[in-house]
Amino acid sequence: MTHRRWFTPWLLVAPAVVWLLVFNLWPSLNTVVLAFTNAKPLGGGHFTGLANFARALDDSQLTDALVNSIVYMLVCLPLLTMLPLLLAILVEKRLPGITFFRTAFYTPVVASAVVVALIWGWVLDDRGLVNGFAQWLGVVAAPVPFLTDRWLLLFSAISLTVWKGLGYYMIIYLSALGNVRRELHEAAAVDGAGAVRRFWSVTVPGVRNTMLLVSVLVSVSALRVFSELYVLSNGTGGPGGRDMSVVMLIQLYTRGFSGHLGYASALSIVLFVITIGPMLLLLRLDRKAA
Amino acid sequence: MAAHAKRVRPGGLAAAGPAEKALRYALLLLVLALTVSPFLWQLSTSLKSLTEDVYSRTPTFLPEHPTLDNYAQVADAIPVWSYAANSLVVAAIVITGNVIGATMAGYALARLRFRGAKLLLGLFLATLVLPGEVTIVSQYVTVRSLGLADTLLGVALPGAIAMLNVLLMRTAFAAIPQEMDEAAVIDGATAWQRLRHIGLPNVRGMLSVITIFTFIGAWDDFLWPLIVLTDPDHYTLTVGLQYLNGTFTSNPRLIAAGTMISFVPIVVVFAALQRYFFRGVEEGAIKG
Numbered sequence: 360m361t362h363r364r365w366f367t368p369w370l371l372v373a374p375a376v377v378w379l380l381v382f383n384l385w386p387s388l389n390t391v392v393l394a395f396t397n398a399k400p401l402g403g404g405h406f407t408g409l410a411n412f413a414r415a416l417d418d419s420q421l422t423d424a425l426v427n428s429i430v431y432m433l434v435c436l437p438l439l440t441m442l443p444l445l446l447a448i449l450v451e452k453r454l455p456g457i458t459f460f461r462t463a464f465y466t467p468v469v470a471s472a473v474v475v476a477l478i479w480g481w482v483l484d485d486r487g488l489v490n491g492f493a494q495w496l497g498v499v500a501a502p503v504p505f506l507t508d509r510w511l512l513l514f515s516a517i518s519l520t521v522w523k524g525l526g527y528y529m530i531i532y533l534s535a536l537g538n539v540r541r542e543l544h545e546a547a548a549v550d551g552a553g554a555v556r557r558f559w560s561v562t563v564p565g566v567r568n569t570m571l572l573v574s575v576l577v578s579v580s581a582l583r584v585f586s587e588l589y590v591l592s593n594g595t596g597g598p599g600g601r602d603m604s605v606v607m608l609i610q611l612y613t614r615g616f617s618g619h620l621g622y623a624s625a626l627s628i629v630l631f632v633i634t635i636g637p638m639l640l641l642l643r644l645d646r647k648a649a
Numbered sequence: 650m651a652a653h654a655k656r657v658r659p660g661g662l663a664a665a666g667p668a669e670k671a672l673r674y675a676l677l678l679l680v681l682a683l684t685v686s687p688f689l690w691q692l693s694t695s696l697k698s699l700t701e702d703v704y705s706r707t708p709t710f711l712p713e714h715p716t717l718d719n720y721a722q723v724a725d726a727i728p729v730w731s732y733a734a735n736s737l738v739v740a741a742i743v744i745t746g747n748v749i750g751a752t753m754a755g756y757a758l759a760r761l762r763f764r765g766a767k768l769l770l771g772l773f774l775a776t777l778v779l780p781g782e783v784t785i786v787s788q789y790v791t792v793r794s795l796g797l798a799d800t801l802l803g804v805a806l807p808g809a810i811a812m813l814n815v816l817l818m819r820t821a822f823a824a825i826p827q828e829m830d831e832a833a834v835i836d837g838a839t840a841w842q843r844l845r846h847i848g849l850p851n852v853r854g855m856l857s858v859i860t861i862f863t864f865i866g867a868w869d870d871f872l873w874p875l876i877v878l879t880d881p882d883h884y885t886l887t888v889g890l891q892y893l894n895g896t897f898t899s900n901p902r903l904i905a906a907g908t909m910i911s912f913v914p915i916v917v918v919f920a921a922l923q924r925y926f927f928r929g930v931e932e933g934a935i936k937g
Contacts, residue, residue: 481691526684
């Protein structure tokens with residue numbers, strides 16, 4: 360459209376451009392710069408070459424964190440790609456009261472990860488609901504160390520992530536199911552296809568692209584996990600700090616006297632490298648869809 | 650018209666038989682129990698008095714003598730109400746910034762022709778590939794060099810114009826028919842007048858979605874305020890709750906009361922506005 364003064368559009372975009380430069384482009388560039396220095400929260404900032412990356416190769420905590428990330432991703436991927444689809448099919452039909460159920464299923468999504476982790480920390484506590492109930496039933500003699508065992512803590516965090524994510528991906532699928540043509544379902548039903556058959560031959564192909572989108576989103580968010588592990592382990596990263604995620608390590612080195620901003624930046628680049636694969640896949644899908 | 654037809658669409662297959670209906674409701678109730686029972690358990694814990702054993706092996710969902718004492722006591726342990734106020738201040742700054750900044754930029758990108766528009770759009774899009782956690786260290790360095798470390802403004806500022814929201818507003822403005830603008834131009838309307846009188850009335854839906862999600866995002870955020878804030882007096886509610894958890898773990902009733910103070914407002918906001926949210930979903934407006 361026309362406008363009388365040449366600078367009008369620039370006035371309109373100016374604030375967003377300032378934010379683009381100061382809080383997006385500059386920090387990206389600066390992360391790379393910092394990664395090659397020994398910058399500390401207090402002082403430092405000399406060029407140290409590849410020292411931070413050499414340190415990263417040697418860092419057993421980072422190795423643990425990467426293993427945790429992979430486990431996290433491998434467990435979340437199938438669960439959060441399939442369960443929300445089934446849930447979306449369950450809430451798709453407009454039965455009386457369905458809005459209530461949809462809203463309720465979405466509630467864990469709008470709650471803060473901190474709140475959810477504190478609630479689960481209490482439920483999974485040595486003397487919490489799950490252990491109390493299991494002992495009352497006599498299933499276990501001693502409390503299960505959900506929050507103090509290296510692997511159980513990780514799996515507790517994973518189940519929390521899955522539980523909190525169900526509603527989010529359900530909504531994405533619900534939106535996609537609206538586009539699956541109803542005639543296909545009806546034709547299949549007339550041909551005598553049962554519900555399971557229709558699921559695999561009509562629904563799944565119909566939401567194939569959405570399933571790919573969801574699996575990319577699930578992978579990336581599994582690699583970015585922070586709050587669940589931080590709160591469940593009370594900031595310690597579990598026994599021996601072995602239940603850290605990459606983001607927890609970044610947070611650890613950003614703050615305090617033991618802080619090392621240069622090393623934290625190098626870890627940020629490691630995080631970027633492991634998330635870029637799924638992200639690029641997402642961009643390609645986006646272009647295909649458009 | 651088309652949107653209206655979609656809204657009354659029954660969804661799924663034709664009318665369900667009684668057996669299918671019963672099965673569906675049974676499954677719905679099962680999932681409901683799995684989703685809401687942890688919240689209810691926490692609510693129940695927060696209402697239990699000190700004399701009631703919260704560790705009991707035969708858990709009771711209903712408190713014997715419901716009391717609000719824990720809510721008063723959590724305020725003695727940590728300044729929970731001023732933490733909530735801090736979270737509100739951050740949310741208010743972030744919402745104001747996004748509503749104004751993203752509207753202006755989205756409008757210019759969608760409705761005005763100018764040099765460099767394509768390049769700008771590409772840059773806005775490119776930022777989406779980068780997870781926020783990747784730049785959080787240098788983000789902190791920036792905020793600190795602006796003298797905003799350990800301040801609420803420092804927490805709010807980087808997210809005050811989110812690139813995603815600029816793109817969402819651009820999409821919303823782009824959906825307005827071109828003819829409306831053309832007619833206004835003939836009538837001599839300036840770009841600002843067209844934004845006010847033609848643009849804004851047509852993007853209210855997107856603005857409310859952005860407002861809801863910006864509020865939820867700011868209220869729930871944990872990692873960034875945890876990095877920026879050091880003085881316990883400045884904490885936002887999420888950081889304060891983790892602080893409470895680290896310091897006073899001996900009494901789960903207090904932590905339960907604290908989590909409810911954070912959880913209830915967000916649920917009320919969401920429950921009040923869920924109509925708009927789910928309407929958008931059914932019209933296929935929300936994708937990824």
